[in-house]
Amino acid sequence: MEKTFLEIKNLYKRFKGVQALEDVSISIRKGELHSIIGENGAGKSTLIKIIAGAVKSDNGEIILDGEDITNWPSIRLFKKGVSASFQENSLFDNLTIAQNIFISELYKYNSFNLKWKKFIDNSKKLLRYFNLEDLNPLTLVSELPPETRQVIEILKSINREVKVLCLDEPTAALTENEIELFFKLLNDLKEKGVTILYISHNLTEVLKLSDRITVLRDGKKVKTLNRSEADKTVLHHLMIGRDIVQRKRRKKLYQNTKPILKVKNISDGLKLKDISFEVYPGEILGLAGLVGSGRTELAWLLFGLSTCKSGEIYYKDEKIDKLTPIKAIKKGIMYLPEDRKLMGLFLGQDLIINTTVSKLDKVSRNILVDFNKEKRLVLEILKNLNVKYTSLNQLVLKLSGGNQQKVLFGKCLFTNPDLLILDEPTKGIDVGSKEEIYELIEKLVNNGLTIILISSEIEEICRLSDRVLVMVNGQIKNVYKGEDINEKDITSCYLQTEKRE
Amino acid sequence: MKKTSQAATYRLKKENDILSNLIRTYAVWFVLLLLVLVMSFVSPAFFTLRNFITVFKNIGPLLLVSIGLTFVFLGGGFDLSQGAVLLLTSTIIVNLNPANYYNFVGSIFLCLAVACLIGLINGFFIGIQRMNPFITTLGMRYILGALIYIATSGAVVSAAIQSHILEALGLKTIFKIPIQTLIVFVILLICWFIVRFTVYSRKIKIVGSSIVVSKFSGLQFGKIQMSTYIVNALLAGIAGILVGSHMTYVIPTLNWNYDFDAITACAVGGISLSGGSGNIMNTLSGVLLIGFINNSMVLLGLQQAWQLVFKGIILLIAIIFDMQIKRTYE
Numbered sequence: 001m002e003k004t005f006l007e008i009k010n011l012y013k014r015f016k017g018v019q020a021l022e023d024v025s026i027s028i029r030k031g032e033l034h035s036i037i038g039e040n041g042a043g044k045s046t047l048i049k050i051i052a053g054a055v056k057s058d059n060g061e062i063i064l065d066g067e068d069i070t071n072w073p074s075i076r077l078f079k080k081g082v083s084a085s086f087q088e089n090s091l092f093d094n095l096t097i098a099q100n101i102f103i104s105e106l107y108k109y110n111s112f113n114l115k116w117k118k119f120i121d122n123s124k125k126l127l128r129y130f131n132l133e134d135l136n137p138l139t140l141v142s143e144l145p146p147e148t149r150q151v152i153e154i155l156k157s158i159n160r161e162v163k164v165l166c167l168d169e170p171t172a173a174l175t176e177n178e179i180e181l182f183f184k185l186l187n188d189l190k191e192k193g194v195t196i197l198y199i200s201h202n203l204t205e206v207l208k209l210s211d212r213i214t215v216l217r218d219g220k221k222v223k224t225l226n227r228s229e230a231d232k233t234v235l236h237h238l239m240i241g242r243d244i245v246q247r248k249r250r251k252k253l254y255q256n257t258k259p260i261l262k263v264k265n266i267s268d269g270l271k272l273k274d275i276s277f278e279v280y281p282g283e284i285l286g287l288a289g290l291v292g293s294g295r296t297e298l299a300w301l302l303f304g305l306s307t308c309k310s311g312e313i314y315y316k317d318e319k320i321d322k323l324t325p326i327k328a329i330k331k332g333i334m335y336l337p338e339d340r341k342l343m344g345l346f347l348g349q350d351l352i353i354n355t356t357v358s359k360l361d362k363v364s365r366n367i368l369v370d371f372n373k374e375k376r377l378v379l380e381i382l383k384n385l386n387v388k389y390t391s392l393n394q395l396v397l398k399l400s401g402g403n404q405q406k407v408l409f410g411k412c413l414f415t416n417p418d419l420l421i422l423d424e425p426t427k428g429i430d431v432g433s434k435e436e437i438y439e440l441i442e443k444l445v446n447n448g449l450t451i452i453l454i455s456s457e458i459e460e461i462c463r464l465s466d467r468v469l470v471m472v473n474g475q476i477k478n479v480y481k482g483e484d485i486n487e488k489d490i491t492s493c494y495l496q497t498e499k500r501e
Numbered sequence: 502m503k504k505t506s507q508a509a510t511y512r513l514k515k516e517n518d519i520l521s522n523l524i525r526t527y528a529v530w531f532v533l534l535l536l537v538l539v540m541s542f543v544s545p546a547f548f549t550l551r552n553f554i555t556v557f558k559n560i561g562p563l564l565l566v567s568i569g570l571t572f573v574f575l576g577g578g579f580d581l582s583q584g585a586v587l588l589l590t591s592t593i594i595v596n597l598n599p600a601n602y603y604n605f606v607g608s609i610f611l612c613l614a615v616a617c618l619i620g621l622i623n624g625f626f627i628g629i630q631r632m633n634p635f636i637t638t639l640g641m642r643y644i645l646g647a648l649i650y651i652a653t654s655g656a657v658v659s660a661a662i663q664s665h666i667l668e669a670l671g672l673k674t675i676f677k678i679p680i681q682t683l684i685v686f687v688i689l690l691i692c693w694f695i696v697r698f699t700v701y702s703r704k705i706k707i708v709g710s711s712i713v714v715s716k717f718s719g720l721q722f723g724k725i726q727m728s729t730y731i732v733n734a735l736l737a738g739i740a741g742i743l744v745g746s747h748m749t750y751v752i753p754t755l756n757w758n759y760d761f762d763a764i765t766a767c768a769v770g771g772i773s774l775s776g777g778s779g780n781i782m783n784t785l786s787g788v789l790l791i792g793f794i795n796n797s798m799v800l801l802g803l804q805q806a807w808q809l810v811f812k813g814i815i816l817l818i819a820i821i822f823d824m825q826i827k828r829t830y831e
Binding site for chain 1: 701707
């Protein structure tokens with residue numbers, strides 16, 4: 001039991017501009033369930049990806065049972081008994097359940113007759129763990145609900161003789177009932193002597209399951225504890241490394257003023273059902289909810305990227321219909337998309353082009369671009385945002401994540417918006433930049449901007465918002481105001497309702 | 502210790518970037534200069550005013566087609582139909598064979614209108630309806646080719662009576678410089694100006710960089726992309742008029758290489774085939790290189806097939822360059 005089975009030695013990994021892992025060493029014993037916890041961006045997922053061979057490390061060693069397995073390709077690791085289920089679903093939508101679970105068999109390219117019949121039977125056996133024996137293994141994965149997909153993802157990683165199983169947030173999409181079955185499965189595996197690396201946000205789960213717990217923060221290992229040493233407060237403290245910042249609430253009563261945006265019973269015929277709310281000038285309205293609860297769809301609708309089937313939107317007392325992004329920007333509504341690389345920035349273009357793209361009128365003289373004016377304005381705006389760059393002609397893709405995000409803010413602010421919709425404004429950036437962006441958001445609001453803040457990070461919502469709308473399944477479930485805003489109530493509001501269904 | 506070595510690697514990488522950028526920007530001009538130098542020694546007929554005028558005259562239509570294609574490439578599109586447009590307008594102008602100025606202006610107007618219409622159709626299906634540019638323009642190429650074939654029965658079309666005006670446009674010179682070349686030069690300057698300085702070209706480059714991002718940035722990406730196809734077809738139409746007036750006859754089975762030559766010229770010159778970057782000087786360098794290579798081959802007495810071999814090799818080298826640039830993105 002005391003013998004080290006999987007040893008991680010001085011692991012380093014750097015992604016563009018962000019040090020994801022720095023000198024991480026963990027020794028894991030045979031047959032234990034070892035949890036790895038930390039805040040978003042602490043490097044948990046990266047660590048697991050390196051162990052499972054999905055990402056290559058920059059430096060360091062991983063030793064399994066006396067054998068150096070650093071940077072082996074994942075198929076070789078899989079044969080060795082190391083398998084993983086990742087946070088992002090890695091299933092093939094257009095293949096069946098059985099094909100997905102036994103996808104690794106396809107690597108035996110030298111044998112022509114794969115025994116699909118056997119695989120189908122085995123899939124049935126595996127599905128029984130989750131009381132899903134009614135499910136036909138020949139169903140396409142694309143037809144499954146998210147929680148079942150997660151089940152398939154887990155089964156895929158345990159279908160073979162596993163020695164080391166890495167699980168990245170496996171319970172995030174599962175229902176309560178399935179979580180219980182899953183824990184039973186984990187105990188079964190543990191009895192068989194499987195070593196399990198378990199990543200989760202949920203401290204209750206971690207404390208319930210783990211033998212030992214390692215805490216990561218900002219890519220560095222903080223400490224490894226035995227289960228007996230750990231409790232929630234200790235872990236929380238280790239994870240955050242500081243006490244939770246008590247937010248200073250702005251003392252203003254927004255309800256007495258006229259709303260800047262008024263949404264009445266809108267539905268889009270797909271996701272959103274009968275949504276009504278108001279946004280008051282100068283406030284931050286948080287939109288909380290699970291991924292897929294309709295937050296982004298609502299934002300797209302307000303920015304004119306999609307149309308509503310029924311209902312009315314009033315902006316500054318004026319009824320808006322047939323909104324397009326062009327009209328929205330003209331009226332002073334701007335949207336900061338969640339995926340800056342795919343939707344927000346032209347990675348192959350320079351800072352100037354990226355900043356001014358949404359309001360070229362501001363820097364044009366008749367049909368010509370006024371390059372001097374453009375440069376002046378961009379310099380000014382990037383300086384205000386404290387973006388670090390080498391030259392204005394630098395390509396955006398060469399900036400770090402945090403600086404890219406600031407440029408994206410610059411692009412939005414360049415349009416002089418009155419209402420700014422932020423969709424996951426701090427996704428995938430380091431802690432320092434996060435703080436800067438929080439400060440920026442507060443500064444903007446104090447200068448009179450109105451902000452709708454969409455975020456999956458509940459701390460962020462609670463810290464910044466004046467009011468919080470909680471969305472569940474395309475509907476607004478609850479509204480929290482002022483002193484009522486706290487992480488616990490809001491989380492349980494969107495989680496419990498989700499799980500009852 | 503660790504940090505300094507990292508910083509050093511970073512600096513090294515940056516210097517490499519600057520160097521590769523420099524090579525990238527001027528590589529074609531260097532090659533061109535080298536070619537001119539070598540040829541001047543090898544062939545006495547090469548470095549003469551006459552030869553240079555011939556080269557510039559020969560590349561005229563290709564330059565126009567390539568500039569048009571540059572617009573399409575900048576906007577993230579692709580076009581295979583310019584060769585057919587060129588052939589169509591040259592067939593029309595030769596067939597009409599305008600004998601007086603009224604007819605001349607009218608027939609030019611007709612040619613340009615037809616070209617615009619074709620660009621509009623291409624642009625509508627690709628820009629607005631979001632159809633695949635390869636397939637759409639390939640379809641257009643087939644349709645136009647077949648229409649020309651039906652109209653001419655595949656036979657050579659030639660002007661029945663020599664029209665002076667057409668001849669003037671095709672063959673007249675001012676101070677030894679052909680009128681054609683002057684026209685091409687003026688269009689080159691205009692297009693260079695547009696791409697360099699206008700809001701319109703900025704929008705094209707933005708749309709070409711990423712349709713999705715331009716959608717989120719509030720741009721009318723469909724209309725902008727459509728306009729590039731119109732510009733392209735218009736320039737191919739003008740090139741067709743020049744070719745027709747110069748030759749005064751049209752062989753319906755010939756002149757099909759213009760679109761592929763234009764693609765080669767753009768790629769060699771450094772226009773990104775995936776959209777969003779490049780300028781008219783890139784295009785010019787690519788066209789000049791192809792023009793001078795063709796010319797050198799003729800002067801050296803090599804077969805035409807060898808010209809194709811060299812063109813192919815140069816294209817492959819250009820693509821390798823392009824790939825390397827893209828790899829640094831990832």
